[in-house]
Amino acid sequence: MLAPVHDQRFGLGRTVRLAEPVPLASGQSLDGVAIAYETYGTLAADGSNAILICHALTGDQHVASPNPRTGKPGWWERLVGxxxxxxxxxxxxxxxxxxxxxxxxxxxxxxxxxTGRTHAMRFPVITIADMVTVQARLLDHLGVEQLQAVVGGSMGGMQALSWAAQFPERVRAVVAIASAARHSAQNIAFHEVGRQAIMADPRWASGNYTSDDAPAAGLAVARMAAHITYLSEQGLTERFGRRLQNRAALGFGFDAEFQVESYLRHQGLTFTERFDANSYLYITRAMDYFDLAAPHDGLLTTAFAPAATAGTRFALISFTSDWLYPTAESKRIVRALHGAGASTSFCELESPHGHDAFLLDAPEMNRIVAGFLNGLAER
Amino acid sequence: MKSTLRPDLQAVADAVPAGARVLDIGCGDGALLAHLRATRQVSAHGIDVSAANVASAVARGLAVVQGDADTDLADWPDAAFDVAILSDTLQAMRAPESILGELLRVARQGIVSFPNFGHWRVRAALTLGGRMPVTRTLPVSWHQTPNIHLCTINDFKALANDCGLRIDHAAFLAGGDRRSGFAANLLADQAVFVLSKA
Structure with missing residues (x-):
């Protein structure tokens, strides 16, 4: 028996370089964009079973396969696999x-x-919409005309919502978890702390660093500050309280005496091994620029109107202890979707884990996503 | 599909036109909406306050949002639905009068069902027993019940009239069986009203 010819476009560890330049929201355009991606499963003959997963700020394409750099399992194996x-x-x-x-x-x-040089800070400022534009090019490459669903949490949810606004005819359903349709002043404020931490590191050198002399200290502090926003006060208290790290009494110094300090330092340090400081600047900027209603005279309902007309269905999930993208932001989206007449489901789930809840074990979230996707067959 | 609905839900379902755009307020786990979708091909939407209920309803493929009917109906625009259903829920609302107004703002027609506090068993429990009634349609004792605004059929008719609503149709049940409107305020333990703006 002959083995079927393997389509080189599909599988793990794939990259495609786009032949055409990508126009950006800023008015600039990018030539020779490479997209690193993975696919799992088989595209149905009628193309009806494609689901795009969008990752969050520091995520990657390894959603359900081990990350080759860190050796860790895929970042959303609790939902995908x-x-x-x-x-x-x-x-x-x-x-x-x-x-x-x-x-x-x-x-x-x-x-x-x-130029033959690293882009560094000469890279154009990009937006969530630009990320989605590039994903649409990837679908063209893969021969996927329409998505059964686009699914994402946090910044991934922003991309999922943008998909509905930018390509309403190409997406039958949107799942946005622990997300928002705009960045709040508080969201921008925390990001600015992170960016300033990176830029204050002398090794940042206006972005012109080499990989073996990267601004790791600045990036680590950025990650530490951000990490706090992914957790909840209750979660931190339960996990660490005021417990001391490897000592019986206060040391009257500035070592990581508290467990929570040690934990954050560890989070900061390991992050620098897998993430680039300039990427952190650019992606946080893209998130800060995100306001889905802005191109529609500030009316979120208008942004969703074409998707509602196209029959795109929406499911939103928020978590009680998520103060980064709180339930109120999801409800604001729900209100706009109702206004647009879109088929909408929404649920706020109980969790003590803060924003990170969407990445953790969440049986109710899985139940909702599974039911929502299965229900797409129903009217 | 064979009907396995509670009799009062069946009475509500019978009042829903085929193919309608329906909002079930306090939809629970979506049993009524799923039935309506299967038997009457409605476009099914719901709202419920409980996350577990919403998860179950969404798992059935229904478009259901978590929210408080007392405040969150305001999220829908005018005339978003053909029919809005308030099934066995009115008596648990903080503000029944404004809910009725919202019902007929978001939908052209409203269907309201509720337990009749004028039923003779209720009257007997109070008059003869001197205790708050615990009956088939009011199964929970006074201190545990979510029902804070119980009414009789005649009370409801008066409220509908005060709100400028027209009663297009009414159905009555006793012991789970349909019955006529004769002396319904005394003999029916549940009532279903179809309302529109007068």
């Missing part, structure tokens, strides 16, 4: 590294083909 709500046995699953990222897709750390 065999026997999970998004299942390669049933769905054709696509996940790509976002534009501006540092996991293989073109970003500030990539070579600028026009």
């Amino acid at each position: 065999p026997g999970k709500p998004i299942d390669p046995a049933q769905h054709f699953i696509i996940c790509s590294n976002v534009l501006g990222g540092c996991s293989g897709t073109t970003g500030p750390g990539s070579m600028d083909p026009t």
Whole structure:
């Protein structure tokens, strides 16, 4: 028996370089954009089973396969994988590294083909919409005309919502978890702390650092500050309280005496081993610029109107202890979707884990996503 | 599909036109909406306050949002639905009068069902027993019940009239069986009203 010819476009660890330049929201355009992505499962003959997973700020394309750099399991294996709500046995699953990222897709750390140098801070400022534009190019490459669903948490949810606004005819359903339709003043404020930490590191050198002399200290502090926003006060208290790290009494010094300090330092340090400081600047900027209603005279309902007309269905999930993208933001989206007449489901789930809840074990979230996706067959 | 609905839900379902755009307020786990979708091909939408209920309803493929009917109906624009259903829920609302107004703002027609506090068993429990009634349609004792605004059929008719609503149709039940409107305020333990703006 002849083995079927393997389509080189599909599988793990793939990269495609776009032949056409990508126009950006800023008015600039990017030539020779590379997209690093993975696919799982088989695209149905009628193309009806494609699901795009969008990753969050520091995520990557390795949604359900081990990350080759860290050796850690895929970042959303609780939701995506065999026997999970998004299942390669049933769905054709696509996940790509976002534009501006540092996991293989073109970003500030990539070579600028026009100059032969690293882009660094000469990389154009990008937006969530630009990330989505690039994902749409990837679908063109894969031969996927329409998505059964686009699914994302946090910044991934922003991309999922943008998909509905930018390509309403190409997406039948949107799942946005622990997300928002705009960045609040508080969201921007925390990001600015992170960016300033990076820029204050002398090794940042206006972005012109080399990989073996990167601004790791600044990036670590940025991650530490951000990490706090992913947790809840209750979660931190339960996990660490005021417990001391490897000592019986206060040391009257500035070592990481408290467990929570030690934990944060560890989070900061390990992050610098897998993430690029300039990418962090550019992606946080993209998130801060995000306001889905802005191009529609500030009316979120208008942004969703074409998707509602196209029959796109929406499911939103928030978590009680998420103060980064709180339930009120999800409800604001729900209100706009109702206004647009879109079929909408929404649930606020109980969790003590803060924003990070969407990445952790959440059986109710899985139940909702599975039911929502299965229900797409119903009217 | 064979009907396995509670009799009062069946009475509500019978009042829903085929193919309608329906909002079920306090939809629970979506049993009524799923039935309506299967039997009457409605476009099914719901709202419920409980996360577990919403998860179950969404898991059935229904478009259901978590929210408080007392405040969150304001999220829908005018005339978003053909029919809005308030099934066995009115008596648990903080502001029944404004809910009725919202019902007929978001939908052209409203269907309201509720337990009749004028039923003779209720009257007997109070008059003869001197205790708050615990009956088939009011199964929970006074201190545990979510029902804070119980009314009789005649009370409801008066409220509908005060709100400028027209009663298009009414159905009455006793012991789970349909019955006529004769002396319904005394003999029916549940009532279903179809309302529109007068």
